[in-house]
Amino acid sequence: MKKSLREIAELIGGKIVGDASIEVEGVVEIKEARKGEITFISDIKHLPLLETTQASAVIVSREVKEAKVPLIQVENPYLAFSQVMRILVPYQKPTEGVHPTAIVSKGVDLGKKVSIGAYSMIEEKARIGDNTIIYPLVYVGRGSRIGKDCLIYPQVMIREGVKIASRVIIHSGTVIGSDGFGYIPHEGKQHKVPQIGRVVIEDDVEIGANVTIDRATLGKTWIKRGVKIDNLVQIAHNVVIGEDSIIIAQVGVSGSTEIGKGVTLAGQAGVVGHIKIGDGVIVGGRAGVLKSVPPNTVVSGYPARPHAQAKRIEASILRLPELHKLVRELKKRIEELEKKK
Amino acid sequence: MKKSLREIAELIGGKIVGDASIEVEGVVEIKEARKGEITFISDIKHLPLLETTQASAVIVSREVKEAKVPLIQVENPYLAFSQVMRILVPYQKPTEGVHPTAIVSKGVDLGKKVSIGAYSMIEEKARIGDNTIIYPLVYVGRGSRIGKDCLIYPQVMIREGVKIASRVIIHSGTVIGSDGFGYIPHEGKQHKVPQIGRVVIEDDVEIGANVTIDRATLGKTWIKRGVKIDNLVQIAHNVVIGEDSIIIAQVGVSGSTEIGKGVTLAGQAGVVGHIKIGDGVIVGGRAGVLKSVPPNTVVSGYPARPHAQAKRIEASILRLPELHKLVRELKKRIEELEKKK
Amino acid sequence: MKKSLREIAELIGGKIVGDASIEVEGVVEIKEARKGEITFISDIKHLPLLETTQASAVIVSREVKEAKVPLIQVENPYLAFSQVMRILVPYQKPTEGVHPTAIVSKGVDLGKKVSIGAYSMIEEKARIGDNTIIYPLVYVGRGSRIGKDCLIYPQVMIREGVKIASRVIIHSGTVIGSDGFGYIPHEGKQHKVPQIGRVVIEDDVEIGANVTIDRATLGKTWIKRGVKIDNLVQIAHNVVIGEDSIIIAQVGVSGSTEIGKGVTLAGQAGVVGHIKIGDGVIVGGRAGVLKSVPPNTVVSGYPARPHAQAKRIEASILRLPELHKLVRELKKRIEELEKKK
CATH class of the missing domain: 2.160.10.10 (Hexapeptide repeat proteins)
Known part of the structure; x- marks a missing residue:
């Protein structure tokens, strides 16, 4: 199903930065996005992808002010994107x-x-x-x-x-x-x-x-x-x-x-x-x-x-082979000390 | 299905203490039992509940001699109760x-x-x-x-x-x-x-x-x-x-x-x-x-x-962090002893 | 389904040692094999069973040169046997x-x-x-x-x-x-x-x-x-x-x-x-x-x-109770040494 960014932004309560008349019909992750598709960024570390994505629009958090590509700013990008998924790919209801x-x-x-x-x-x-x-x-x-x-x-x-x-x-x-x-x-x-x-x-x-x-x-x-x-x-x-x-x-x-x-x-x-x-x-x-x-x-x-x-115990277990070794060594040193008495 | 205590006692081979003509139709755990329901006690620690239960009858072991509420004494109360479950709530067979x-x-x-x-x-x-x-x-x-x-x-x-x-x-x-x-x-x-x-x-x-x-x-x-x-x-x-x-x-x-x-x-x-x-x-x-x-x-x-x-090993593992600590301490004490030589 | 050893050997690309006209119709493990059945040996340790098996034929690797019982020599006996399973017990296809x-x-x-x-x-x-x-x-x-x-x-x-x-x-x-x-x-x-x-x-x-x-x-x-x-x-x-x-x-x-x-x-x-x-x-x-x-x-x-x-750690864990014991003992010996100072 094809929708304009204007329609999508209204449905998800977002604000458009860019051309609101652009239409999209596919939803996809940012790395695979192409023309005609909308995607999202929820993790700050993916922001550089805004420079290179082929997507027609990206849903982002409000902190992201602008990009080459049209944006829809929302509070929770992944949540908004998941709503867009249902809009563009509607659930195919069986016959009533x-x-x-x-x-x-x-x-x-x-x-x-x-x-x-x-x-x-x-x-x-x-x-x-x-x-x-x-x-x-x-x-x-x-x-x-x-x-x-x-x-x-x-x-x-x-x-x-x-x-x-x-x-x-x-x-x-x-x-x-x-x-x-x-x-x-x-x-x-x-x-x-x-x-x-x-x-x-x-x-x-x-x-x-x-x-x-x-x-x-x-x-x-x-x-x-x-x-x-x-x-x-x-x-x-x-x-x-x-x-x-x-x-x-x-x-x-x-x-x-x-x-x-x-x-x-x-x-x-x-x-x-x-x-x-x-x-x-x-x-x-x-x-x-x-x-x-x-x-x-x-x-x-x-x-x-x-x-x-549990983490402490797990760390202790990891060091267990070396503990066995250390104790053996200490035992020898004690024996040395005892001999010298 | 409604049954008298007499009928139930006969079916499960129990002995009634109290009014045998009382009828019950529900089976339930003792804590939730109300009037018209029968329950059981198999665990000795639940015996005090005999004083307060609202049940119309309780299946108990033979050691339990009397209570305010009518009893059915049997050898194995839970087993007998499970038979009563099938009597009062019969299996609903599909059409032949x-x-x-x-x-x-x-x-x-x-x-x-x-x-x-x-x-x-x-x-x-x-x-x-x-x-x-x-x-x-x-x-x-x-x-x-x-x-x-x-x-x-x-x-x-x-x-x-x-x-x-x-x-x-x-x-x-x-x-x-x-x-x-x-x-x-x-x-x-x-x-x-x-x-x-x-x-x-x-x-x-x-x-x-x-x-x-x-x-x-x-x-x-x-x-x-x-x-x-x-x-x-x-x-x-x-x-x-x-x-x-x-x-x-x-x-x-x-x-x-x-x-x-x-x-x-x-x-x-x-x-x-x-x-x-x-x-x-x-x-x-x-x-x-x-x-x-x-x-x-x-x-x-x-x-x-x-x-x-397995239990011994598990206990040893639990004390492992403190063992690491103890060994470090012993190591220092050995070093002290060695220095003093 | 009945097949002669000749037919089977052809289908699995094997070489017969013994009477090629013998017919078999059952597939079974060597320990349970009886007359009319074919079996296999893929594990060298089962070779002595060749002496006592009741099977009518045994599929073996090429290293096995002869036996009392007719053999079919192949490169991979289990693989060949699994093909014979499908030949003698064909998959029963549902109606088209x-x-x-x-x-x-x-x-x-x-x-x-x-x-x-x-x-x-x-x-x-x-x-x-x-x-x-x-x-x-x-x-x-x-x-x-x-x-x-x-x-x-x-x-x-x-x-x-x-x-x-x-x-x-x-x-x-x-x-x-x-x-x-x-x-x-x-x-x-x-x-x-x-x-x-x-x-x-x-x-x-x-x-x-x-x-x-x-x-x-x-x-x-x-x-x-x-x-x-x-x-x-x-x-x-x-x-x-x-x-x-x-x-x-x-x-x-x-x-x-x-x-x-x-x-x-x-x-x-x-x-x-x-x-x-x-x-x-x-x-x-x-x-x-x-x-x-x-x-x-x-x-x-x-x-x-x-x-x-993981194996080393597991071995260390197994010896953990004795390690605890040893460290307690070493501690005492250190205390002894310290006292004597």
């Missing part, structure tokens, strides 16, 4: 309505302007809110509710009794509401504990591909407002994840653990069950958290410790 | 029979009371045992056999030549019988080794969501009776997992490794290929097992070592 | 053509001899090359292109604008082209960055089950020729993986990282974003790579270091 092959069981309550794709199966008494898009090959279990303006990608599986609020995005292959992993060992056998709880997912959550979120044993597994979950993450039964937390790829959170608000769990981290991670905690990549973490702490390593301590 | 959109290819042998969900595809010569439930959007490959009383959740993929015994549960998104990862490097290229073996899954196995179990190169990948596998686990080709072993989320087991009976692999652990893990071994969370482990051993850490040694 | 329930949207360009399975959905303007097999329950997004001779297993999800070249194999449950994980924190909220880039997968790539490969923010996520990816691997947005690299199960590669040619990332390894892994690098199992790695290096551990250094 229920595909003739989609199965909408009796007692299902469909909102307005819902789209349900081919070969999707909505079980009895489920409810789908206005404008929600369900792609092909999705399964929605009995009595599950999905709010407004959600995007459910192909091959998502939502089991019975799951509650999903509004503006939630779920990527392909993700499984919501599978049984929690619970057994009671008795007389040499594992007896399955029925998993009869629910999963509740609040507004503005986004969940990546091939994620697994188990239903609670009793009560609920609870993903609160604004949480963002990357691919291949495991969320066990009865876990609670606080508002706006970020869970990066391949993280695992064990049963009944409570994660606070605004927490970051970096890639491949693991958190044991039945602990609390305080608000604002940052857990480093690959960290293994074995006990509760107080709010606003940065932890890393395995077992996870306060980051400064 | 083959959904009109399910494709049952020629030569497929269906048992009695089988349920096959919408848009599931059963390839030629497959066999499905009595009472087995196959949810929608499942794929069962050519010649695969599934026993009696199995539960195959939506979007499970079972490739050709897989043999699944009875009372097996497989959760959504799980892939059984994908090709093992085998290549022969030759003249600078990787040549694929055909994976023509099978997967055999014995009775009473449960497999979580988004698990991958590869077929064998030759012979079989073999999951034995009673094994329980959590979500996002990787089982490579030709692996054998012994009876009643427990594999927790995000574990990976590499090719041709043999896991004994009653083994626990805790979350995110990894096991290299071509080794043996003895019966009764416990592998700690996140452990990396690089060589065979004798029976009834507890190992942890990376590389995995006997747990006591 | 578009299944009546498959949905091929308008503007889709289908090559010759394409097979599209039941309940698969091909969106508008997609293109499928000659001889490509798409199994049931697959989704191919708008405008995506798949080349010739590809094998797309059941329940694969390929989103819009993905480009897949020829002879590519994708296993079940794998998601190609899901949104990259990108947000801009602004005024206490995470704002989604549209992910409008593509995924490009070149010739001869094989991708395991339940893998996730995210589309680029801008530009492309790029899997180059001959790359082999095992199960449950995470490839983030804008990652580049060089020719013939091997990515083993449960590895995660973070955004914008470039992996060179012929690299091996062993199981459960993790690589942070925005770094470069040089050609020919080997990253050990479970290693955590936090910075760029020069070509032809072997790294291991967390954080990943040159393998020799």
Whole structure:
């Protein structure tokens, strides 16, 4: 889609330096930008590229006053650019309505302007809110509710009794509401504990591909407002994840653990069950958290410790071969001293 | 579903202390229990909650003789409570029979009371045992056999030549019988080794969501009776997992490794290929097992070592910064002593 | 399928020692081989098994001159045997053509001899090359292109604008082209960055089950020729993986990282974003790579270091408890010396 800089600047609340009538239709990173494309600079170290870029316009921060190339000045260039991405490359919405092959069981309550794709199966008494898009090959279990303006990608599986609020995005292959992993060992056998709880997912959550979120044993597994979950993450039964937390790829959170608000769990981290991670905690990549973490702490390593301590320990480990050597040497010198006695 | 304490006590073999005619219809944890609900105490430290709970009845161990609230005494309260969960919240079985959109290819042998969900595809010569439930959007490959009383959740993929015994549960998104990862490097290229073996899954196995179990190169990948596998686990080709072993989320087991009976692999652990893990071994969370482990051993850490040694090493690491400091100090004192000579 | 040794030797370019008219129909490992079966020896230590095997023929290297059992001598016995596997157990191709329930949207360009399975959905303007097999329950997004001779297993999800070249194999449950994980924190909220880039997968790539490969923010996520990816691997947005690299199960590669040619990332390894892994690098199992790695290096551990250094450090750690003990002892001896002064 083609837009003039004037139109773009209006939409993103920016100020143009240069010819406002110029039109752009492509969005691209500054190093690859060519004529007809708009790009951005958010990192000060890329400013020299303003001299050489072939782009037709660059979104910059307000501190950048002028350049050879037309500018749009904004407060947050990357944020503004990301809005321009959606303007120039609009989301291609699937056809509205229920595909003739989609199965909408009796007692299902469909909102307005819902789209349900081919070969999707909505079980009895489920409810789908206005404008929600369900792609092909999705399964929605009995009595599950999905709010407004959600995007459910192909091959998502939502089991019975799951509650999903509004503006939630779920990527392909993700499984919501599978049984929690619970057994009671008795007389040499594992007896399955029925998993009869629910999963509740609040507004503005986004969940990546091939994620697994188990239903609670009793009560609920609870993903609160604004949480963002990357691919291949495991969320066990009865876990609670606080508002706006970020869970990066391949993280695992064990049963009944409570994660606070605004927490970051970096890639491949693991958190044991039945602990609390305080608000604002940052857990480093690959960290293994074995006990509760107080709010606003940065932890890393395995077992996870306060980051400064973990760094100190790591530095000590690096110098360990030389420490062994030094101690051997000191031992000899002591022996010398002892002989001389 | 509503049941009297008398009915419940009979079903779980318990003894009532209090009014047997009281009816309950909800199951819940003791802290959240209200009137009309039944709960349990299995941990002695929760006994004081008996004084304050609003529950209409509590399942307790035989040592608990009386309380304000009606009790049902049993040997194993959590096990009994888990049976009550299934009584009060019965499993909602899908409609029996083959959904009109399910494709049952020629030569497929269906048992009695089988349920096959919408848009599931059963390839030629497959066999499905009595009472087995196959949810929608499942794929069962050519010649695969599934026993009696199995539960195959939506979007499970079972490739050709897989043999699944009875009372097996497989959760959504799980892939059984994908090709093992085998290549022969030759003249600078990787040549694929055909994976023509099978997967055999014995009775009473449960497999979580988004698990991958590869077929064998030759012979079989073999999951034995009673094994329980959590979500996002990787089982490579030709692996054998012994009876009643427990594999927790995000574990990976590499090719041709043999896991004994009653083994626990805790979350995110990894096991290299071509080794043996003895019966009764416990592998700690996140452990990396690089060589065979004798029976009834507890190992942890990376590389995995006997747990006591791993703990000792971990404690030594924690004291490492102070060790560096101490050695520097000792060095000075030695220098002092040497000078004085 | 039954074949004579003469036929087999011709097909694999081998030389027969013994009766060329003998027929075999099974392929199996040497320890389990019986009459009517062919097997192989590639490891010199298995040569004594030639004396006792029940196999009807054994594929061996040219150095093995004779045995009781008929031999086929070749240069690379395992490679030759893997070819024999495909000859005796041919790949069972699904029926050619578009299944009546498959949905091929308008503007889709289908090559010759394409097979599209039941309940698969091909969106508008997609293109499928000659001889490509798409199994049931697959989704191919708008405008995506798949080349010739590809094998797309059941329940694969390929989103819009993905480009897949020829002879590519994708296993079940794998998601190609899901949104990259990108947000801009602004005024206490995470704002989604549209992910409008593509995924490009070149010739001869094989991708395991339940893998996730995210589309680029801008530009492309790029899997180059001959790359082999095992199960449950995470490839983030804008990652580049060089020719013939091997990515083993449960590895995660973070955004914008470039992996060179012929690299091996062993199981459960993790690589942070925005770094470069040089050609020919080997990253050990479970290693955590936090910075760029020069070509032809072997790294291991967390954080990943040159393998020799990592081994030295690991050995030092093992001896750490005794080092603590030794230093305590030396301290006492110093105190003794100091007293005597």
